[in-house]
Amino acid sequence: MTRLGTLLRGSVLAFALTATTPALAETTLVVAVEADFSRMDPAASRTWNTFKVVRHIFEGFVEEDLTKGGDAVPEIVPALATSWEISEDGKSYTFKLREGVTFHDGTPWNAEAAKFNMDRMTNPDFEYFVPTAPGLLSWVFMDLAGYEVVDEYTFRIDLKQPNAEFLRRLSAGGSGAPRMVSPEAVKQFGNDGIEDNPIGTGPFKFVERVVGEKVVITKNEAYWNPDRMPKTDTIVLRGIPEVATRELALMAGEVDIIGTPSPDSIETLQGQGAKIVTGKSPMFYVLWINTKDPHFSDVRVRQAVCMAINREDMAKFQRKGFAVPTWGILNPGGPGYDPAFRDCEYDPEGAKALLAEAGFPDGFETRMDWTFGGGSDVNTKGDAEWLQRDLEKIGIRASIEMFDNNTFWDMMTAGMREGTGLTSASWGESTFAWLDQVVTTTALPQNCCNSGYYENPLMDQLLSEARASATQEELDAKLHEVRDIVAKDMAFTSYYAANSVYATGPTVTGFVLAPQHWIDLTGVAKE
């Protein structure tokens, strides 16, 4: 027994000694986000987390400037195009391309490379066409009419109708990303080979990926933009889905930056010397109301729901202040957002009166179908329980059923089931592309995700007109029309927008958050 004990103790000690790992190279940064990444090929990649990697390796004609942080909607800045001209009718974009830029494999960037990529994303007859690209990228290229090489450094894209958000959408990602891949790399490795050889023009070059473990990117010494020259040599990005493990890894110094710590852990993390970085996010929580449900088909009942929710307290207590209350269908950080807008006021007594007027003086029973969410969602079950309590106060007795995210979105595509009155999920983007997916008649079941059967053809028309707006003011005005009609019909409302919350180690500098779902790591360093 004693001999065994000595042996065990000895080996533990030996391991503890060898445990003193080699000093971290000062220029390597480890970032842990909430989930592993999807595909590295921008034409096939999905999820906001994946775009956090993709946008550092690949670039498009234009880029959002996320290096400054702050609350303002990120500015659109030149990237692989130095300037652009938009025709009088708003249907033709002529890009002057940046000269002297090469992909990481040395392939030159020019109009031919641009055409190669446009073909790859949109032309089914092209040899290197990516079959999933049109589906993923329809929010960008829905109005595409054609494109043409004008000369070596001039490229034109024509649209069927003006699209006021075209540049903004060209700079975004998450469901596909309209970014440029080295044509030579595609020819050499094939479309599938881009997964292991993602070669772009961005500030970081791809080093290696171990699926389920990490993606390693390293500084592109030849990067064209001195303002975004990486301050760190190597960045390791990991997906750690378990939030407690993510937080422990940060506190133990195994990672330098983590996404979405639990609001309950903020104080502990700060006590350990971690820095908390918060920013606005376009992500807000939308409430779908089932307009076909026998109770909720009456607009007064839907209004009563809106009035029953104490959004201020919800943001303050449910998210520990890392959220702002929201009303209506336009999200912070997106076009047309007005923080003063209200689709209803918090008024439980008034809500009760409305219910009685609608024929439900004693309230009624209903069901809420809810998702545990994914990515940066935090304790959505707590949200559901909060709403359940608020609704109970006006007499609506709701049961809650929780689903995993995939099942939930399948159910959303099928439309809310019988007996379900309310459902909710996080959405919201810096463009209004997502509204086409939620409020229009083309998004009615079996399409995603007008899941509460809100049938109003005016939505399709107004959103199409909004896209065709000549100016931002015109666009905002159209979106306000959409917002006000939805509010009057009370088919959807929202309750809060979560802030982006990251925690970094004590020595990390230069990490900022702009109001976007993704981040810029070029300015981040470790002292």
Place this chain on the structure above:
Amino acid sequence: MHLALFTLGRLGSAIPVLIGVTVVVFLSVQLVPGDIALSILGRMATQEQLAALRESMGLDRPLIVQYGRWFAALLQGDIGVSLAQQLPVAQILVPKIWNSLILMAGSLFLVLTIGFGLAVISAPRFRSLTDRIVVALTLVFASLPVFWLGIILLYFLAFKLKLFPISGMYDVVGGGGFWDLIHHLILPASVTAASSIAVVARVTRSRMIDVLNEPYILAAKARGLTRRQIVLRHAVRNSLATFASIGGLQIGYLFGGVVFTEIIFNWPGIGMQLYDAILARDIPMIQGCVLVVAVVFVLGNLMSDVVVRALDPKGS
């Protein structure tokens, strides 16, 4: 010769089991609600795009045809292409299987050494204080849920005392090498091993107690052998078959158990992969993972059968 025949026979009887496993794996995934095409193309896709993809993937064909194609490909080592990563499932899984096998081997090592050690310590001291402590200890080991024990050990040994790393298999920065691996391996291997240690210790102990009550042990005592000699020469040797049998059974159990451990410790093995695949609804990947776990289970049992047969003095 007899052993070789026996092994061949067992291998033969494993084949229908494995085919059965493929049917179950294929069908169980069909029961999962949801649309694979939608998972690939995302919420922005139109009905036409979805239909086109379903057709190109053969998802519109009858189940039996889909199974036939899947099984035919499987025989050629092609488990399919991961929907989430667009890489061959086999290419992603092979390193993961290896990682899980390392974790399992580490656990098995602990199970066999500690389990056997506890039995050798306690059985000859039947009903003594030592024996009672060992029995109580195994009861505790057997009752601790993996996820609870994992988090407790993480918190105290890795986070508070900083004896071990929090997650992963190697240090992400500047890591690598055998000792780095062992350092990362100790906690997850111990957690996975805990309940199996208890099982092996208890079964081996009771077998050894039976052996120690045999008349030939009394005879040995009469010949003046010391307790140490009796235990090492007689009790251990005659308990080996039982030990091998119960130890072998743990192979499959441990490989299934690493699924939970891997998620807690972020160990990049088959369990972590399965977890990611389920979250992403990556059907071919889920099938691949479940298949691998099932195959290792079957092969592990087969291996232990062969070892037991080889050790059994009455066998051949």
